[in-house]
Amino acid sequence: MLAYKDRSKEELLELKSQLEQEFQKVKAQGLQLDMSRGKPSAAQLDLAMGMMDVLTSESDLKCEEGVDCRNYGVLDGIREAKQLLADMTEVPKDNIVIFGNSSLNIMYDTIARSMTHGVMGSTPWAKLDKVKFLCPVPGYDRHFAITEHFGIEMINVPMTMDGPDMDIVEKLVSEDDAIKGIWCVPKYSNPQGITYSDETVHRFAKLKPAAKDFRIYWDNAYGIHHLYEDKQDYLIEILMECKKEGNPDMVYKFCSTSKVSFPGSGVAAIAASDANLVAIRKQMQIQTIGHDKLNQLRHARFYKDIHGMVEHMKLHADILRPKFETVLTILERELEGLEIGSWLRPRGGYFISFDAMDGCAKAIVAKASEAGLVMTPAGATFPYGKDPKDSNIRIAPSYPTPEELAKACEIFVLSVKLVSIDKILESKS
Numbered sequence: 001m002l003a004y005k006d007r008s009k010e011e012l013l014e015l016k017s018q019l020e021q022e023f024q025k026v027k028a029q030g031l032q033l034d035m036s037r038g039k040p041s042a043a044q045l046d047l048a049m050g051m052m053d054v055l056t057s058e059s060d061l062k063c064e065e066g067v068d069c070r071n072y073g074v075l076d077g078i079r080e081a082k083q084l085l086a087d088m089t090e091v092p093k094d095n096i097v098i099f100g101n102s103s104l105n106i107m108y109d110t111i112a113r114s115m116t117h118g119v120m121g122s123t124p125w126a127k128l129d130k131v132k133f134l135c136p137v138p139g140y141d142r143h144f145a146i147t148e149h150f151g152i153e154m155i156n157v158p159m160t161m162d163g164p165d166m167d168i169v170e171k172l173v174s175e176d177d178a179i180k181g182i183w184c185v186p187k188y189s190n191p192q193g194i195t196y197s198d199e200t201v202h203r204f205a206k207l208k209p210a211a212k213d214f215r216i217y218w219d220n221a222y223g224i225h226h227l228y229e230d231k232q233d234y235l236i237e238i239l240m241e242c243k244k245e246g247n248p249d250m251v252y253k254f255c256s257t258s259k260v261s262f263p264g265s266g267v268a269a270i271a272a273s274d275a276n277l278v279a280i281r282k283q284m285q286i287q288t289i290g291h292d293k294l295n296q297l298r299h300a301r302f303y304k305d306i307h308g309m310v311e312h313m314k315l316h317a318d319i320l321r322p323k324f325e326t327v328l329t330i331l332e333r334e335l336e337g338l339e340i341g342s343w344l345r346p347r348g349g350y351f352i353s354f355d356a357m358d359g360c361a362k363a364i365v366a367k368a369s370e371a372g373l374v375m376t377p378a379g380a381t382f383p384y385g386k387d388p389k390d391s392n393i394r395i396a397p398s399y400p401t402p403e404e405l406a407k408a409c410e411i412f413v414l415s416v417k418l419v420s421i422d423k424i425l426e427s428k429s
């Protein structure tokens with residue numbers, strides 16, 4: 001297919017009027033479609049319904065410690081849940097602390113604690129003139145929202161196919177002691193689905209930060225969320241790697257079962273060095289007498305062990321894979337060769353990241369919404385909601401049905417084509 005930029009003005013105008021007619025036809029259908037939310041579909045949630053039956057009024061509700069899970073006790077997670085989440089995130093059981101239902105909540109608490117009380121005895125960030133965070137972009141909007149909320153200055157670091165640009169990360173963290181952290185989604189990243197390479201993880205573990213309270217915020221949200229059994233990404237385990245490099249305290253690792261069992265009703269945990277966990281538990285015992293142990297027990301008994309969880313994730317993949325394939329097939333069929341957009345083919349996670357021609361993302365999202373398709377707002381994948389190139393759009397294929405998804409993609413590619421033609425015509429005039 002001839003790239004749009006190589007077509008004449010007349011050809012483009014003719015194509016535009018054809019596409020505009022197609023667009024008006026879909027618009028007239030009055031559709032209401034949504035590719036904005038990284039939520040599992042109802043069919044995926046159904047997979048874990050058995051969890052509702054593992055605890056009944058007849059069940060023995062004592063956990064391995066012998067504590068009655070209906071009552072107070074066991075601050076940092078029951079042993080069987082710790083084992084399950086430790087295996088899920090590939091760390092020793094003793095390096096994990098279970099919290100409530102949300103890993104994002106733990107991340108927020110971790111930043112809040114650093115602001116008010118500092119990190120393992122260092123000056124509370126709130127008392128410093130300036131606190132900065134590195135933000136690999138495109139990235140997860142809710143990470144950026146937390147740091148923005150606390151007035152932390154965010155610095156964009158471009159993503160490469162191997163993870164964040166480590167030349168930039170190494171330089172900045174070694175020079176500036178106001179940089180206290182970096183947000184990372186190291187496996188099947190949100191939104192690109194990129195997994196950090198071995199070299200990237202090694203370079204992270206070897207960082208020499210100017211700030212001794214610098215921490216890597218390693219959000220392993222998609223650690224076991226593969227789409228294919230035969231094509232899986234592999235990520236080096238960062239906690240062990242940091243320990244080997246003599247930097248045991250430099251990383252906090254976060255995980256949850258939100259997209260394994262039930263988002264909002266799962267179990268979340270932090271994994272870190274012994275020294276970090278001492279500081280975390282110290283605050284935790286003020287904050288709560290304990291989290292929901294019945295939910296922890298329910299998860300441990302339902303999955304039994306990590307093998308049960310891995311099998312469960314294959315069922316998720318069976319539902320998600322065709323949806324990803326639908327989107328990718330339509331993008332390839334409709335856009336390949338036109339040079340008006342590029343995208344990646346992830347092997348796991350929840351998103352497909354689309355890069356439009358510079359200056360087109362906002363207009364594409366607006367155009368799609370005219371025909372009833374809701375996309376993640378353009379810019380959301382960048383700190384402060386500002387994509388300097390106005391190019392990145394996050395596609396979330398998990399929630400719609402396959403039929404809805406095909407329709408939604410049709411609207412999306414039409415919007416991409418129409419906005420790109422206008423952009424090219426503008427440059428030709």
Ligand code: PMP
Binds near residue numbers: 101140221
């Ligand atoms: N991290 C990432 C990268 C996510 O995409 C999400 C949401 N899907 C979360 C964290 C939120 O996880 P939780 O439900 O455990 O708060």
